[in-house]
Amino acid sequence: MIAFIGNLLLWAAIICCILSILYSRTYSKNPIRSIRYTSLFGVSQFLIIFFSYILLTYAFLISDFSILTVWKNSELDMPLVYKITGVWGNHEGSMLLWVLILCLFGFFVIVFDTKLPRNILRNVIFVQSTITLAFLLFIVFTSNPFIFQNPVPQDGFGLNTLLQDPGLIIHPPLLYIGYVGYSIVFSFAIAIMLEREHIDGWGKWIEKWVYISWGSLTAGICIGSWWAYYELGWGGWWFWDPVENASLLPWITGTALIHSLIHFNSNGRHQSWTLLLAILSFSFSLLGTFLVRSGVLTSVHSFASDPSRGLWILIIMSIFIVCSLLLFFSYSDRKVDKSDFVILSRGSFIQINNYLMVTSCIVVLLGTIYPLILDALTGDIITVGPQYFNLVMTPILILLAILMPIGPNLPWSGRIKEFILQKLFISMVLTISILLLLQIIIEGKSLNLAIFFIGLGMWIIIVSIIDILPKNIENISFSLSKIDLQDLRKINPLRLSSRVIHAGFGLMIIGIVAASAYAENKDTKINLGEEIQLNKFSIKYAGVSAEIGENYDDLVMNFEISKEGKEIEKMLPRKRIFRKSGDITTEAAINRYFFDHIFLTIGEVDEGHVFASISYKPLVRLIWLGGFLMVFGAVIRLNRKTKLF
């Protein structure tokens, strides 16, 4: 029954997409009817797919094992929250979520973007429906979540034990909103290029979609990093894994897009860059989808694969990318101002930023697909190590870190104001002073590049803070009680949001450098009652206990952490045994110490001793704190438009 209705809904949605597409093409003949029905079927697409998604979730909730997807990815004993979120923990379910979000963005544009000219709207829905149609056909023919089976099994396989974790609840949806959000930006770009004449000020139409996508993608990547950090057992938070890189590529072009858009909205320049970056961001989203689901990559992230799926995604992706790029290169807008620029202006720094972003994209893309190309050409199987990525990204990052504090302070045109130069000078003096202090305290006479990088991060933060302080420096009171939320509201929201985002990035840099350069680790056997020293901490193994969970049993190792003789905390890393499958996962214990982490994970457990890996990671929390600060900055920017609070 569920399978029947599910398939019916999918086909109904396909028909709605086709009708949307057809009606959008009749605009010149009968604009009112065209808009009415294009929008109607755009909304219907969303409602129908929404119901089909609810239906699939319902099948999971009641454990209807006649549905193949439910049987393969759920079980009777699975905790409720994973029955609901496990819907997207597999290829078919997550593809349906992908399409749902596609329709959702189309729906939002129809319902909320009421000021949009109707001829643009119908083309946005046209492109969006085309994308939706392509993926719906892909789902129905290669990845149908509603496949029926008879006889109905008693129980299912359950969800992959690594996925039975809170990370599954937030990471995929946020990522998908990010990836799929760029589809609507793409649709707008195509719609703009389909018009013969120049359109003034179209940039503001895509602003919120650009920030929603970017903010969501940033949050999704951050949470993914955090999840890998505590779940995968060795405290790494970024592996330059091909699937991680696949999420980074649209993020990089998305960041460049934000900046191009700022320039475009300010003085109408960089229209071509904005259009191209919109196309590239969605193209990279599609590439990411391809890499993850086609089976060409081995990764802890990749879905189980069927080569035919990979082929179809490759075809869909290629068609969209080739067509949009052809349109882009044939699009010429005579009215765009191509006059010259001054090096020391905000616009040219944005230009440099664009080049740096594109370069880093090429570099990351190359490292990611080089193994695929080599395998196809010579049959050699290779991996590109993280050192490659670190080596090539570092100089780019240094340049970006220098652009960040200076760029937003430069004028769009004209000479740089005196007080800006003063501000930058003061910030540099401040940064260098703190740097020297740190150098003396931490390193003494030895030179460590890490201090320099931390200094870069600090400079970004210091300039960002100075930038949002009120202009009359003399009026600043240093008493904390005087700082008022009202004062924050008076600051220009665009300035506030950009400085918050940049400061977040600076914080991330500091966290990354400190956690990498100053981390300490011991992999060792600890006997019962024995105490190990790491940095300023003592770690003592106190014994074993047990805990019972819904579908698992935990073997808990009790550790006591003390600093200078005083006990700080107990840490409880564990081995989790899932009763049904016998799978064992290691759950690490993480102790927060100001902005540092003590990271404890267990290998073998035996009578009287354990093998443990203990790490001290200074300032590692700044990585995610910085990331979320960036998301917060995007939220501030969005709030200016929609006034949520």
Add this chain to the structure above:
Amino acid sequence: MRKNIKRVYLLLASFLMSSIAVALILIALDDNIVYFYSPSEVDQIDGNKLIRVGGLVKDNSLIRLDDDSIKFTVTDNDGEIEIFYTGILPDLFREGQGVIAEGRLDGNAFYANIIMAKHDENYMPKEVYESIRNN
């Protein structure tokens, strides 16, 4: 400045940046490519480069040594190689299952820095699959 001269400078700057980027990439890529070998291919290797070896863990080959490190044998049913490792084995490591080790060759023995074992959402231990099938 004249528009044309500016364009030339711009072009030169772009070209310079691209060349630096390409050079950086090639240098970095070269040193950081890790080749993968199956156990039977390992005898072709010269020297001490960082490589990856993968295959199935031979049954009953996992042994803990006196200094608390471990060794096990990896086979591709054609050739085998002994792998030495100090550190914590991943949870999914199991005799009879697939594994990839990254490290360096020293004579006939392979010293691993990292051991990787993984499965995708369709993994099902054979015993469990059989029992479900039979019920």
